[in-house]
Amino acid sequence: MDPNETKERMKIPRQSMPEQHPHERIKNFFEVPYGYTAEQAMEEAKRCIQCKKPLCVGGCPVNIDIPWFIRLIAEGKFLEAAHKIKETNGLPAVCGRVCPQEDQCEKVCIIGKKGESVSIGRLERFAADYEREHGEVTVPEIPKWTGKKVAVVGAGPAGLTVAGDLVKKGHKVTVFEALHTAGGVLMYGIPEFRLPKRIVQSEVEYLKRMGVEIVLNAVVGKLETIDELLANGYGAVFVGSGAGLPNFMNIPGENFSGVYSANEYLTRVNLMKAYQFPEFDTPIIRGKKVVVIGGGNTAMDSARTALRLCPEEVTIVYRRSREELPARAEEVHHGEEEGLKFQLLTNPKRFIGDQDGRLKAVEVVKMELGEPDESGRRRPVEVKGSEYLIDADVAIVAIGNGANPLIPQTTPDIKVNKWGNITVNPDTGRTSKQGVFSGGDIVRGGATVILAMGDGRRAADSIHEYLTTGVW
Amino acid sequence: MFEITEKKELAHTVYQFKIKAPLIAKKRKAGQFVVLRMNEHGERIPLTIVDSDEKEGTITIIMQEVGKSTAILGDMVTGDSILDVVGPLGKPTHIENFGIAVCVGGGIGTAPVLPIAKALKAAGNKVISIIGARTKSLLILEDEMKQASDELYITTDDGSYGHHGFVTQVLQNFIDEGMKIGVVVGIGPVPMMRAVSNTTKPYNIHTMVSLNPIMVDGTGMCGACRVTVGGKNQFVCVDGPEFNGHEVNFEELVLRNRSYMKEEKLAMEEFTYHEGAKCYE
Numbered sequence: 187m188d189p190n191e192t193k194e195r196m197k198i199p200r201q202s203m204p205e206q207h208p209h210e211r212i213k214n215f216f217e218v219p220y221g222y223t224a225e226q227a228m229e230e231a232k233r234c235i236q237c238k239k240p241l242c243v244g245g246c247p248v249n250i251d252i253p254w255f256i257r258l259i260a261e262g263k264f265l266e267a268a269h270k271i272k273e274t275n276g277l278p279a280v281c282g283r284v285c286p287q288e289d290q291c292e293k294v295c296i297i298g299k300k301g302e303s304v305s306i307g308r309l310e311r312f313a314a315d316y317e318r319e320h321g322e323v324t325v326p327e328i329p330k331w332t333g334k335k336v337a338v339v340g341a342g343p344a345g346l347t348v349a350g351d352l353v354k355k356g357h358k359v360t361v362f363e364a365l366h367t368a369g370g371v372l373m374y375g376i377p378e379f380r381l382p383k384r385i386v387q388s389e390v391e392y393l394k395r396m397g398v399e400i401v402l403n404a405v406v407g408k409l410e411t412i413d414e415l416l417a418n419g420y421g422a423v424f425v426g427s428g429a430g431l432p433n434f435m436n437i438p439g440e441n442f443s444g445v446y447s448a449n450e451y452l453t454r455v456n457l458m459k460a461y462q463f464p465e466f467d468t469p470i471i472r473g474k475k476v477v478v479i480g481g482g483n484t485a486m487d488s489a490r491t492a493l494r495l496c497p498e499e500v501t502i503v504y505r506r507s508r509e510e511l512p513a514r515a516e517e518v519h520h521g522e523e524e525g526l527k528f529q530l531l532t533n534p535k536r537f538i539g540d541q542d543g544r545l546k547a548v549e550v551v552k553m554e555l556g557e558p559d560e561s562g563r564r565r566p567v568e569v570k571g572s573e574y575l576i577d578a579d580v581a582i583v584a585i586g587n588g589a590n591p592l593i594p595q596t597t598p599d600i601k602v603n604k605w606g607n608i609t610v611n612p613d614t615g616r617t618s619k620q621g622v623f624s625g626g627d628i629v630r631g632g633a634t635v636i637l638a639m640g641d642g643r644r645a646a647d648s649i650h651e652y653l654t655t656g657v658w
Numbered sequence: 659m660f661e662i663t664e665k666k667e668l669a670h671t672v673y674q675f676k677i678k679a680p681l682i683a684k685k686r687k688a689g690q691f692v693v694l695r696m697n698e699h700g701e702r703i704p705l706t707i708v709d710s711d712e713k714e715g716t717i718t719i720i721m722q723e724v725g726k727s728t729a730i731l732g733d734m735v736t737g738d739s740i741l742d743v744v745g746p747l748g749k750p751t752h753i754e755n756f757g758i759a760v761c762v763g764g765g766i767g768t769a770p771v772l773p774i775a776k777a778l779k780a781a782g783n784k785v786i787s788i789i790g791a792r793t794k795s796l797l798i799l800e801d802e803m804k805q806a807s808d809e810l811y812i813t814t815d816d817g818s819y820g821h822h823g824f825v826t827q828v829l830q831n832f833i834d835e836g837m838k839i840g841v842v843v844g845i846g847p848v849p850m851m852r853a854v855s856n857t858t859k860p861y862n863i864h865t866m867v868s869l870n871p872i873m874v875d876g877t878g879m880c881g882a883c884r885v886t887v888g889g890k891n892q893f894v895c896v897d898g899p900e901f902n903g904h905e906v907n908f909e910e911l912v913l914r915n916r917s918y919m920k921e922e923k924l925a926m927e928e929f930t931y932h933e934g935a936k937c938y939e
């Protein structure tokens with residue numbers, strides 16, 4: 187690209203994405219940003235200066251050929267752009283929405299050094315949405331069956347990626363999913379207004395059209411164990427069972443009615459559609475005063491979900507300060523626009539209930555930041571005597587998840603670490619048990635969609651190699 | 659989809675279903691349960707697997723209509739299909755030869771007691787069962803329990819059949835007579851399980867109860883089913899459903915099960931309204 191053109195391109199301002207007004211959107215569960223129009227996408231795509239050595243690609247865990255797909259968008263070749271992305275990323279409509287881009291591809295984009303980086307995620311979303319909405323999702327040619335079968339445990343992003351990659355290599359793949367819907371956290375955790383469920387389901391449909399078999403309501407370990415799968419004709423098993431075991435604080439009153447884990451709260455609303463109760467049968471306590479404990483994305487998702495269930499007030503209680511909030515800045519910003527309140531440097535001590543066992547208030551204590559701990563973050567310590575009460579009829583505990591113990595319990599020869607996460611060779615996803623591979627949150631603890639997919643991709647390569655060579 | 663191959667009315671609003679689910683039928687053990695979702699708008703509810711037939715590939719469940727979801731299931735007939743059935747969930751009952759095993763079933767709780775009584779019998783125990791109901795017409799599984807047990811005692815709250823009184827009175831009599839009880843299994847409404855546990859506690863008789871908290875996923879993911887047992891938080895769907903009755907915080911379980919009383923009532927009203935006139939006692 188000649189230097190003048192580069193200069194011109196760098197003058198184009200970052201295209202903002204139109205979104206629902208906060209007053210409107212807290213009354214519904216529709217997606218907050220609308221996405222780029224074709225014109226906006228082409229304009230934004232022009233901001234990419236098509237680096238010879240694109241740093242952005244290294245920032246993407248699955249190394250999408252970012253400049254290439256962006257060039258195709260700039261040229262108006264939207265479908266080709268989508269196909270380009272799909273060569274390396276099976277779930278672009280999802281990643282374009284939920285990837286923490288500011289910490290990945292966009293963090294290292296060269297344009298970001300002087301101004302605002304190219305909106306890689308939004309462009310990815312645009313291309314994927316365009317392809318889906320124009321009904322031109324084409325299924326790649328599937329090679330002849332290799333004679334090998336692979337079982338995948340869990341239909342989250344890790345498992346779905348493994349399945350997609352392996353059918354494309356000619357293996358038969360069966361995905362076993364414990365819940366009644368495929369998608370993992372994409373379906374039960376991340377709210378509709380951030381990731382519409384029909385998008386996740388259309389990605390699942392795509393996999394089915396490629397020949398992936400998905401068996402719902404199948405809890406591996408209970409229905410069939412991994413050993414039985416291996417004995418019943420599956421040449422390899424991939425475990426992508428996720429990190430679904432909610433942590434509690436073990437403080438008094440945690441079992442009062444109205445105290446939820448974030449997983450339960452979000453599952454009721456997202457998967458079971460409790461926000462449409464009584465049209466849907468699963469109820470949820472619609473709190474007037476809601477307290478959310480924690481500062482990560484899960485806390486933000488819970489709080490913004492609560493905001494949409496007609497409360498008077500929703501407050502985040504987080505024990506460190508604003509700088510340490512682990513949630514994405516964009517989510518915090520969206521939450522604040524929607525009226526979310528923050529009580530920072532504050533920690534719950536106990537829950538207080540009425541005689542019917544219903545939550546009434548949360549006793550909290552002020553914190554201050556002390557000496558840095560092992561992680562280098564300053565450790566919050568209690569300010570003696572600073573306890574006070576926050577009225578609350580719903581409290582959501584969003585302090586992270588542990589590893590789902592079902593698989594290790596029923597397959598003891600799969601090694602786990604002291605937190606219960608499955609240990610694997612990070613390059614191959616191979617576990618301590620021959621023929622069994624793993625990746626995603628069950629290995630990493632809570633991580634991200636794209637990292638789970640990256641694990642899936644590496645494991646699929648390694649499974650293919652194992653099935654072809656037989657060498658463990 | 660899981661087809662209903664047989665439906666039987668056992669008592670007023672109490673039905674027994676056979677459901678086609680070959681893999682579950684093959685795997686399930688006494689004490690385990692399934693989670694069902696009747697239709698697209700339905701909630702997920704847990705029901706005990708009472709029996710299974712590996713050859714037919716069916717499981718048997720017995721349920722009582724208490725709210726909307728069970729009413730929907732109660733309206734289903736042979737040939738209908740249930741959208742989702744997941745299982746077998748929970749830990750199987752710990753079965754060994756305890757010598758004398760007393761199995762106590764209250765109301766619909768007799769259904770989950772039946773497979774445990776059978777398993778205990780098969781393990782060589784002398785099985786003495788006590789089953790109770792409010793009134794004779796609500797008593798279920800009398801013949802089946804008779805077959806599964808060495809001795810069967812029946813109680814009704816109103817004296818319309820068997821002993822006039824509560825199951826715990828019969829249990830107390832056994833203890834007073836000096837019966838050497840190895841284990842007591844008590845399943846029924848929470849107040850009944852608490853009463854059974856209170857009866858055996860002074861004598862330190864090993865007592866198992868099967869808890870029935872509200873559940874969502876049934877796989878340990880949500881924590882809705884948590885109860886305090888021995889001062890510790892336990893997830894009933896993966897750590898249970900059976901626990902040492904002497905350690906369970908029943909008061910907490912009762913209150914937690916009332917979390918959605920208002921919503922459940924609303925759901926039921928809407929349902930009966932749309933369904934037209936349907937008679938409930």
Ligand SMILES: Cc1cc2nc3c(=O)[nH]c(=O)nc-3n(C[C@H](O)[C@H](O)[C@H](O)COP(=O)(O)OP(=O)(O)OC[C@H]3O[C@@H](n4cnc5c(N)ncnc54)[C@H](O)[C@@H]3O)c2cc1C
Pocket residue numbers: 284285286339340341342343344345362363364365368369370371372375376404405406407426427428429430452483484487590592593625626627628632633634635636638
């Ligand atoms: C509320 C919330 C918000 C998040 N927001 C973001 C975000 O914005 N961006 C981002 O990148 N990441 C986000 N994450 C993290 C991200 O969702 C996870 O890292 C990712 O989903 C992990 O994928 P996975 O495939 O390993 O597991 P999961 O998505 O957890 O899927 C595991 C699946 O396995 C099933 N399963 C478990 N055990 C069994 C069994 N024994 N048999 C059969 N099936 C089983 C489960 O039912 C589940 O469907 C968020 C997480 C949460 C909870």
Ligand SMILES: Cc1cc2nc3c(=O)[nH]c(=O)nc-3n(C[C@H](O)[C@H](O)[C@H](O)COP(=O)(O)OP(=O)(O)OC[C@H]3O[C@@H](n4cnc5c(N)ncnc54)[C@H](O)[C@@H]3O)c2cc1C
Pocket residue numbers: 691702703704705706707720721722723724725726727728729766769770869870871872873874899914915916922923926
């Ligand atoms: C492990 C286990 C095994 C069970 N086995 C049986 C059985 O064999 N036969 C049987 O008739 N019942 C059984 N139950 C109870 C049964 O699940 C509930 O009666 C049913 O869920 C009520 O749903 P509903 O919509 O009809 O009633 P609702 O109107 O929702 O509620 C009525 C009552 O049921 C309780 N309840 C509501 N939702 C749930 C839920 N998701 N899980 C548990 N309880 C709930 C409430 O506390 C309330 O008291 C079992 C429960 C558990 C946890």
Ligand code: SF4
Pocket residue numbers: 245246247248249250252275281282285287290291292306307310636
């Ligand atoms: S997948 Fe995520 S990290 Fe990779 S390019 Fe897309 S938004 Fe960036």
Ligand code: SF4
Pocket residue numbers: 233234235236237240241242243252253294295296297304306
């Ligand atoms: S680093 Fe930025 S400007 Fe360079 S190719 Fe990647 S997106 Fe384009």
Ligand code: FES
Pocket residue numbers: 872873874875876877878879880881882883884893894895896
């Ligand atoms: S029902 Fe969700 S953890 Fe037990």
